[in-house]
Amino acid sequence: MKKQQSSKPNVIVFFTDQQRWDTTGVHGNPLDLTPNFDRVAQEGTHLYHSFTCQPVCAPARACFQTGKYATETGCFRNGIPLPAEEKTLADYFKENGYYTGYIGKWHLAAEEPVSEERQGGYDYWLAANGLEHTSEPYQTRVYNNKQEPVDLPGYRVDALTDAAIRFIEKEDKKAHPFFLFLSFLEPHHQNRTDDYPAPTGYSEKYTSRWTPPDLQALSGTAFQQLGGYYGMVKRLDEALGRLMDVLKSLQIEDNTIVLFTSDHGCHFKTRNKEYKRSCHESSVRIPTAVTGPGFVEGGRKKELVSLIDFAPTLLDAAGIDVPDELSGRSFLPLVTNKDIDWKNEVFIQISESQVGRAVRTQRWKYSVSNLSLHPAEHDKASVYQEEFLYDLEADPYELTNLIELKSHREVKERLRERLLDFIRKVEGETPEIRGAAEVESGQRKVLPEEISY
Incomplete structure (x- = not known):
C-alpha cells in the first residue's frame, strides 16, 4: 500500500567536498566509481555543465547557503564567518513549514563548536565547523545543537550517512516536510597529513588506474594521491545508494528531492601549490544531478549552470517564492523545457591564491x-x-x-x-x-x- 505523502516535497542536499566532475561514469570515468550518481543522473536530471562560483570551501558554502556571491556576503575567503543577518536556505524553508537539519562540515563560523547564532538557522544540528580538524577517517567528532561533542562510529562517510538516515527516519514520522543538508568532508584531503585516506582496502583498488589528461600532462600529486581520492569517491557513492534505499524503504522517494553536488573540484597541485583556487575546469567544474518531484526524467541538460543557481532552484522546486535578492536563478524551467532565455555563461570569483x-x-x-x-x-x-x-x-x-x-x-x-x-x-x-x-x-x-x- 502506497504511503500517503505531504503535498510539499522533502529536500535533501548531498554535498561532497573537492570532487571533480570527471570522477563520474556519466562524464566518462571508466572505473565504475559512481553507479548510484550515474543512475540519479540518468533517471533524474543531469546538469552536465555545472560549475562552482568560488573554488574554495567556505566562500562556495556561503554562496550555496545564501544564494549570493561571495563578495555580496563578505565571505570571500576561508575564516570569515557568515554574517548572522544573512538569510540562509534554512531560514527560507523554515518560513514555509519545513523542519531543517544540517549534518557534517559547516565551515562558515569562526569557532568550534559552532555557537547557536552561527548555525545558519537550522533546527537540527550535528556538525563541525572544521570537520577536517575535529575528526580523522575513522574517528568522527561533531557537535549537537547544545555544542556538546558527539562521536560517531565508522568510516567518516558512513558515520555521517548513518546520522542522516536516523534524521530522515525520525522526521518521516511527523506531519511536516523536512530539508536536510548533508555535508561531507570527502573526497577532500586530510589536512594534517596532506593525503586522501580512503576506507581500508579502497585506495589499493584504484592506484595506478585511469588518470585524467590534465593530471597526466602536468606535474602534481595525482600519481601519489589519486588512488585514495578515487576510493573516497567510491565510498561516497555507496553512501548515496544507501540514502536512496532508505527513501525507497520509507516510501518517500517519489516525494523527496535529492540534489547531489560538490563545492569545487581538485587539480592535485597542478595549477598552484594547493588543490583548488584557480579558474581551471579541474577547480571549478563539479558533478551535479538531481531527482525527485520536478526532476524525474529531466534528461541531460547541457546549459551552463552555476552553484549560485542551486538555492533558487531548490526553493522553486519546493513551491517557495524565490526572493529577489538572490543572485542566481532557478534552473527548473530548463528541466521542464519551458521557453526561457538562459544565459549560457557563468561568473567565477577566485580568492586566496x-x-x-x-x-x-x-x-x-x-x-x-x-x-x-x-x-x-x-x-x-x-x-x-x-x-x-x-x-x-x-x-x-x-x-x-x-x-x-x-x-x-x-x-x-x-x-x-x-x-x-x-x-x-x-x-x-x-x-x-x-x-x-x-x-x-x-x-x-x-x-x-x-x-x-
Whole structure:
C-alpha cells in the first residue's frame, strides 16, 4: 500500500567536498566509481555543465547557503564567518513549514563548536565547523545543537550517512516536510597529513588506474594521491545508494528531492601549490544531478549552470517564492523545457591564491587577476591583468593558454566585456582589465561565428 505523502516535497542536499566532475561514469570515468550518481543522473536530471562560483570551501558554502556571491556576503575567503543577518536556505524553508537539519562540515563560523547564532538557522544540528580538524577517517567528532561533542562510529562517510538516515527516519514520522543538508568532508584531503585516506582496502583498488589528461600532462600529486581520492569517491557513492534505499524503504522517494553536488573540484597541485583556487575546469567544474518531484526524467541538460543557481532552484522546486535578492536563478524551467532565455555563461570569483575573476562560456574560458594584491586581504581589485584564455572545444583539459595570441584578439575583447558585465552587476564596479602582450599565432585562426560562442 502506497504511503500517503505531504503535498510539499522533502529536500535533501548531498554535498561532497573537492570532487571533480570527471570522477563520474556519466562524464566518462571508466572505473565504475559512481553507479548510484550515474543512475540519479540518468533517471533524474543531469546538469552536465555545472560549475562552482568560488573554488574554495567556505566562500562556495556561503554562496550555496545564501544564494549570493561571495563578495555580496563578505565571505570571500576561508575564516570569515557568515554574517548572522544573512538569510540562509534554512531560514527560507523554515518560513514555509519545513523542519531543517544540517549534518557534517559547516565551515562558515569562526569557532568550534559552532555557537547557536552561527548555525545558519537550522533546527537540527550535528556538525563541525572544521570537520577536517575535529575528526580523522575513522574517528568522527561533531557537535549537537547544545555544542556538546558527539562521536560517531565508522568510516567518516558512513558515520555521517548513518546520522542522516536516523534524521530522515525520525522526521518521516511527523506531519511536516523536512530539508536536510548533508555535508561531507570527502573526497577532500586530510589536512594534517596532506593525503586522501580512503576506507581500508579502497585506495589499493584504484592506484595506478585511469588518470585524467590534465593530471597526466602536468606535474602534481595525482600519481601519489589519486588512488585514495578515487576510493573516497567510491565510498561516497555507496553512501548515496544507501540514502536512496532508505527513501525507497520509507516510501518517500517519489516525494523527496535529492540534489547531489560538490563545492569545487581538485587539480592535485597542478595549477598552484594547493588543490583548488584557480579558474581551471579541474577547480571549478563539479558533478551535479538531481531527482525527485520536478526532476524525474529531466534528461541531460547541457546549459551552463552555476552553484549560485542551486538555492533558487531548490526553493522553486519546493513551491517557495524565490526572493529577489538572490543572485542566481532557478534552473527548473530548463528541466521542464519551458521557453526561457538562459544565459549560457557563468561568473567565477577566485580568492586566496589570487584576486581573480573568470567567465566560462560554452566554448571559452577567460580569466584575469591582480597578483600584486594580497588575496587574503582583498576581495576585489580596481585593475586586473589578462591571464588565461582556453578553447574548451579544442582543449577541454586546458593545456594550452591562448591569452597572448593575436588570432584570438576579438575573442578576448568579447569575453572581456562579458566579464565586466558580470562584475558590474555583482560587485557594482567597473575595473580596468589590461590586455596581455600579443605574439604571432602561426596557423591558428578563429572563425567569425566562433567569437561569441
